[in-house]
Amino acid sequence: MSDLFDLSNFDKYKEDNCREVKKAEVGLPIALWESYSSFANSNGGVIILGVGERQDGTWYTTGLKNADKLKRNFWNTIHDTKKVSINLLSDKNVESYEVNGDTILVIYVPRAKREQKPVYINNDLFGGCAIVEIGKVIITVLKQRLKVCFVMLLMKQRI
Numbered sequence: 001m002s003d004l005f006d007l008s009n010f011d012k013y014k015e016d017n018c019r020e021v022k023k024a025e026v027g028l029p030i031a032l033w034e035s036y037s038s039f040a041n042s043n044g045g046v047i048i049l050g051v052g053e054r055q056d057g058t059w060y061t062t063g064l065k066n067a068d069k070l071k072r073n074f075w076n077t078i079h080d081t082k083k084v085s086i087n088l089l090s091d092k093n094v095e096s097y098e099v100n101g102d103t104i105l106v107i108y109v110p111r112a113k114r115e116q117k118p119v120y121i122n123n124d125l126f127g128g129c130a131i132v133e134i135g136k137v138i139i140t141v142l143k144q145r146l147k148v149c150f151v152m153l154l155m156k157q158r159i
Contacts, residue, residue, distance in 0.1 A: 004046040005106055007097055014057040018043065021051035023062045024105075028073055033084060033121045039109035040088055040119035050104035063102030071096070071105060082123040086116055 004018055013019060018039070022029040032047060039045035050064040064070050071094065078087045093108045112119050 004044075004108060005048065007099065010059065010099055013059060015053060018045040019048070020045065021048045021053055021059055023052045024049040024064055024070060025062060026065075028070065028077065033077075036078075036084065036107075036109055037119050037121050040086075040112040041117055042111065044111040045109050047107040047109060048104055049107070050102060051099075061100045061102035061104060064105060067096055067103040067105060074105075074107075083121060085118075085120045085123075085125070086112070088112055088116065088119070 005013075015021060020035045022032055022035075024032075029049075032049070035045070035047050039047070048059075049070065050062055050067075051059050052062050053059055074094070077083050078089060088110050089107070093110070095106045095108075097104050097106060118125070
């Protein structure tokens with residue numbers, strides 16, 4: 001996990017296919033769950049709350065107003081199968097850090113095992129969506145495309 005995020009390299013990071021930042025100024029961002037699904041369905045990644053991204057891609061801290069409450073809300077939501085199909089995390093996957101006097105929350109999302117996929121959101125595999133990353137392309141998969149995506153993923157895993 002430390003190869004995805006090392007606090008000493010904070011100023012060097014930019015968003016990529018395994019790192020995403022979210023400001024989380026007024027609570028848990030809706031896009032957090034899309035990122036969770038995407039990382040879980042691909043190679044894993046890290047989501048960092050309390051951090052914004054400048055136009056040049058560099059990061060800056062925004063901090064979290066109430067980090068403890070946000071963390072509780074996160075755990076309550078990730079255990080809710082109406083929001084996320086499966087919780088892949090344990091306490092070791094969520095850590096708080098102080099950066100530039102601000103608290104940030106780092107969420108390490110592991111790659112889901114084959115039998116856990118697809119990790120989908122909003123309680124409905126076919127009516128909701130799953131976020132799948134193939135190469136460097138992130139696809140929001142809706143009902144009509146999900147079966148095709150399953151076949152593609154299975155073929156890719158067998159090669």
